[in-house]
């Protein structure tokens with residue numbers, strides 16, 4: 001009944017401005033045509049469709065948007081950006097939202113973030129990724145032991161997954177230092193790395 | 194012709210067959226690939242999903258190595274690497290962004306970076322269709338193929354410079370020059386589900402399933418790809434996709450370099466064909482059969 005009143009209380013104009021500044025996009029030109037949603041390959045697992053996310057950003061519904069699962073499931077395929085009649089880089093808006101949510105420690109789909117961290121950990125250790133390492137770390141983090149176990153026999157038979165990490169000749173320290181500086185700076189700036 | 198070369202991590206692991214066939218085809222064409230010394234992972238999707246500056250720093254280290262090697266052009270086989278490296282180079286044109294990235298590096302990155310482009314475009318730059326056709330020893334005549342580019346190779350267009358972002362045609366021109374019949378493939382730039390196969394399997398199963406279903410309906414002999422992750426999703430995960438689509442697929446998924454290599458008469462074992470989960474034997478017989486038929490005439 002009093003949706004309108006709630007809405008005005010939830011509106012956060014500073015949030016809209018921040019998303020526009022960080023993504024470099026003018027979200028006010030979105031007129032809800034739905035083209036982005038029509039072509040989105042991840043929409044079937046979204047809790048809010050991408051056009052709804054865009055509307056949420058316009059209206060400054062910060063919690064609604066940053067707590068959404070959708071921003072974690074976005075594939076960064078840029079189909080939405082390509083098909084937006086107003087030339088909004090919608091994928092850049094989605095990425096900005098994910099960055100903002102992460103930095104505030106809002107992680108609606110932890111398993112996705114765990115997967116990314118597992119990947120980046122192998123990069124930190126070896127300077128290059130290494131599939132078995134990423135998988136093992138991910139299984140430990142997510143306590144999901146059976147991920148892709150059905151693929152293992154064939155993947156191994158075909159030697160699809162590298163068993164030994166490929167390390168940068170001369171060492172991976174330079175990459176580890178990049179990661180370290182990134183973490184330290186995030187800490188200094190008071191955001192979650 | 195010499196190019197600097199950024200293989201990407203997949204080349205050293207899951208897509209060793211892409212690497213092998215890229216090397217074989219380039220050698221056959223007299224294109225020399227000089228691997229960047231001490232290159233590191235571009236950070237792939239996880240780095241840019243986490244932070245744009247972190248992703249750019251991982252890429253800038255490689256671009257800096259390329260600049261110090263005085264490379265003119267760097268080729269990479271992987272569209273994801275290409276996308277990350279090109280995005281980073283573009284963003285580094287902004288001085289504030291560059292300063293933030295430099296803070297993460299041991300020493301500030303070179304002021305100018307060499308151009309980075311795909312192996313596919315590198316080949317096409319040196320060899321036009323006629324020159325490719327002149328290399329063909331075993332024509333792909335009678336072979337029907339679908340070119341599948343994936344979502345990253347051509348998008349966003351202002352960064353990737355790969356022709357029409359929803360209808361690139363470079364792979365078709367290279368493979369038609371090898372004699373293949375290229376079908377019109379409307380899902381050629383649809384997304385296959387990326388690396389979500391690990392955290393959310395239905396994402397890759399559903400999206401890859403659509404691509405395999407269309408290819409099967411079109412009756413092609415193989416889907417041809419340029420991306421290591423696309424290849425893995427369509428080939429290694431083909432059964433998962435079939436289950437999700439409630440269908441049966443038996444679709445070989447080859448790299449464009451493997452297809453070109455076959456046309457150049459390079460032996461399958463030098464192209465890593467044994468790595469395919471869905472065997473390409475029938476396709477090989479078809480190519481050999483066409484040769485025999487040709488000889489009879």
Ligand code: SF4
Pocket residue numbers: 029030031032033034035036037050051054080083084085086088090
């Ligand atoms: S395609 Fe563009 S204008 Fe249409 S709903 Fe999506 S963001 Fe808005």
Ligand code: SF4
Pocket residue numbers: 036039040041042043050073074075076077078079080081090091094
């Ligand atoms: S970039 Fe994300 S939101 Fe846009 S179409 Fe792709 S998956 Fe959907």
Ligand code: SF4
Pocket residue numbers: 129200201202203204233234235236237238271273274
């Ligand atoms: S995109 Fe993939 S293959 Fe390319 S460097 Fe990064 S992890 Fe390695």
Ligand code: SF4
Pocket residue numbers: 075077272273342343344345346383384385386387388420421422423424
């Ligand atoms: S693996 Fe999937 S997400 Fe990556 S380029 Fe290929 S189609 Fe796109």
